[in-house]
Amino acid sequence: MSDKRLIGVYKANRGIVGEIAYVLGHLVGARECNLCDITHSPIKKKSEFKKLEKQLLTEFGIEFRLVHMNERTDKELAASAGREPCVLLEHEDGSLSMFLDYLELKACDGRVSSFENLVRSRLDFFV
Structure with missing residues (x-):
């Protein structure tokens, strides 16, 4: 099993205010999060x-974690600030790199x- 992990970073904040701001902004075309569009329908995942x-977990031993901007660790923030939405790769040594x-x-x-095709093709380089 791999010690790598994928971390998807949404371009939205978690919480009722963040969710409402995103939904309203999305409806009027002022906000978008392409990762949200991939992972969720308007109602659920x-x-x-x-x-x-x-x-991904079964075939590669890779966990896929999704976080909102206000849920990132300091390390995740340093790797993704201003580049949201994105997917980070956490390596065995705990370092992070941009994956998508x-x-x-x-x-x-x-x-x-x-998205699956892109992830699988990129994993060929990292796993």
């Missing part, structure tokens, strides 16, 4: 994404299948 999380940036997430256009 997509079943396809839940399936992908399980597959916001442009790559945007190219997925909210599709879990596109």
Whole structure:
């Protein structure tokens, strides 16, 4: 089993105020989070994404953790500040590197299948 972990960083804050601000901003086109579009429907986490999380853990031993901007550790903040949304890779030694940036997430256009293809192709380099 790998000691690596993927950490998805949303471009939104957790909490009722953060969620309302994001939803209202999204509705009027003032806010977007391409990672949110990949992982969630308007109501809940997509079943396809839940399936992908399980597959990554089973096939690669890699946990996929999702955090909002106000939930990041200091180390996660240092690796992702101003680059949200993104996916970080936590290495065995605890260091973090950019795994997928916001442009790559945007190219997925909210599709879990596109995201999965991108993650799997990138994991070939890291695992």
